């Protein structure tokens with residue numbers, strides 16, 4: 001079972017927010033949904049959860065067409081929207097009980113308790129939601145998304161605005177909760193993709209620009225081969241430029257030297273010819289961040 005987005009287009013007034021995008025997210029895996037601001041991530045997620053309509057194309061969730069049967073889709077989907085809408089005047093436990101009732105859960109008491117346990121809300125369960133920190137509000141948002149044990153989980157920037165400790169904690173909860181589910185998670189944070197996701201779909205200006213395993217994207221070949229080279233003291237960059245290499249001073253006496261072909265031989269020749277005090281040379285691996293920047297250039 002999975003989420004299938006097929007030729008999805010969404011037009012707001014005169015603006016095309018999504019331009020015929022297609023991708024799949026499969027069960028037991030976390031699909032990262034990445035893109036710069038305004039790329040169309042939230043729009044896709046709102047359509048996939050049946051909260052807004054589409055202009056053309058289709059989205060099916062576990063075989064159910066979201067346009068034809070939005071309520072059915074909502075029943076099997078847990079959704080944490082970007083702006084987590086919570087009732088600030090309600091107490092945590094009371095709110096989760098209310099959500100459990102809205103799904104008509106029979107074992108409501110047990111489900112509320114296990115969500116409190118799973119999302120680390122034990123200490124906060126008797127507080128008003130309005131009194132919680134941002135991190136704990138996100139946990140409440142996750143708990144409400146998970147309470148009916150949905151087969152599908154859609155999380156729109158679940159860790160935005162969290163401090164590094166909260167971020168690590170919430171990621172643990174997401175990882176734990178995602179087993180056996182189909183999960184789509186949107187984020188701007190590359191480390192999040194590396195920490196959580198199996199595959200990644202990158203969207204830019206309403207179009208898909210990449211859809212691949214995280215490892216494959218990281219291994220995407222850059223146009224240039226780069227080495228980080230450290231000297232004992234500052235050097236004359238022109239010595240390398242004269243040989244056709246591109247050189248950038250990264251910090252102190254550390255430089256990045258790049259070329260279309262492996263630049264090591266030339267680096268060693270220039271270093272030897274001019275007796276430059278070389279300390280270290282290491283290959284610069286292409287990072288996911290670099291790939292993202294390359295693919296969303298001009299965004």
Ligand SMILES: Nc1ncnc2c1ncn2[C@@H]1O[C@H](COP(=O)(O)OP(=O)(O)OP(=O)(O)O)[C@@H](O)[C@H]1O
Pocket residue numbers: 012013015017035036037038039040041042043044082
């Ligand atoms: N209700 C709306 N009416 C008009 N335009 C909208 C509406 N919602 C979104 N848009 C526009 O559609 C485009 C895609 O927006 P969307 O919120 O889906 O992007 P996003 O990738 O989630 O961005 P962010 O990372 O900033 O949350 C943007 O240009 C946005 O301004």
